[in-house]
Amino acid sequence: MxxxxxxxxxxxxxxxxxxxxxxxxxxxxxxxxxxxxxxxxxxxxxxxxxxxxxxxxxxxxxxxxxxxxxxxxxxxxxxxxxxxxxxxxxxxSTGGGSGSITGVGGKCLDVDNAGTADGTKVQLWTCNGTAAQTWSRIGDTYRALGKCLDVDNGGTADGTKVQLWTCNGTGSQVWQPQADGSIRNPQSGKVLQATGAGTADGTQIQIGTYAGGAHQKWVVNGG
Missing domain, CATH: 2.60.120.260 (Galactose-binding domain-like)
Known part of the structure; x- marks a missing residue:
């Protein structure tokens, strides 16, 4: 099924x-x-x-x-x-759950150095079970360390970076998991992806036009 x-x-x-x-x-x-x-x-x-x-x-x-x-x-x-x-x-579960989000290379969606400042880089990193890799699904947002997964400055262009930011209810923080395994930001029409299809620790997360690549597919665990 x-x-x-x-x-x-x-x-x-x-x-x-x-x-x-x-x-x-x-x-x-x-x-x-x-x-x-x-x-x-x-x-x-x-x-x-x-x-x-x-x-x-x-x-x-x-x-x-x-x-x-x-x-x-x-x-x-x-x-x-x-x-x-x-x-x-x-x-x-219909919401409120939390867990890791796993992407290309089996790496996890990670907040750089567990930082909480607005603009902190969101990246790929080896899964380690820490709070920096624990995302909660609240409404249409994904949250870690008390802040939201956010498209920088509400951008819509391919390559716009994704970061951590204070939750503000804007379209730049709305994410919708798709049947194809991608996670889409409706405001931009783009999906969450690893820059350059990279798998190395520290690879920046950004948005891009969906093309079916492994770097654009995610498994949401628990949220």
Missing amino acids: DLGASHAVNRVVVKHAGAGGENTAWNTRDFTVASSADGTTWTTRATVTGNTASTTTHDVTAPGTRYVRLAITAPTSTSDPAARIYELEVYA
Whole structure:
């Protein structure tokens, strides 16, 4: 299942044969639930064996999830080989969460030297779990260290730098995650990207016209 964008998934509900009015002996017996940020690398979030329930609820902690996979290893408790899934429901936090934002080269969106002054550089840096790399999704903004991810001077040109700035409710601080993995600033029509498609620690973050490059794709973890 493609969720269309990255989400902090916290619950998966599976409705089996009995939920659709069929024989409960046909409820899915053995299965796993897995999540992925990219559809390639998967993490198992729940493993179920010997199930007889018509509806199963799985509370998980799966930040940065775009894809959810249900893999069935034993479809029923009988010899019937058919799997019967009536619904697969995925739930996620709707805001207020926080976590890292991971980009090209597996590097994290980082506030330079954990600075809090207006205009502090936002860059790529090796992920280290510090507050300088912990971003909260509040409304349409991303916030770290009490300030907002901001396009310098409300610029719209390719290459305009992205920085930390006091939250002010302007369009330069509005960011919308897209189904293609990019994070778009609607005011400029541009997306968040690493300068020059760089992956080195300290690479400046800027805005640019979307072209599908890896340096323009992000995984938002927990926010």
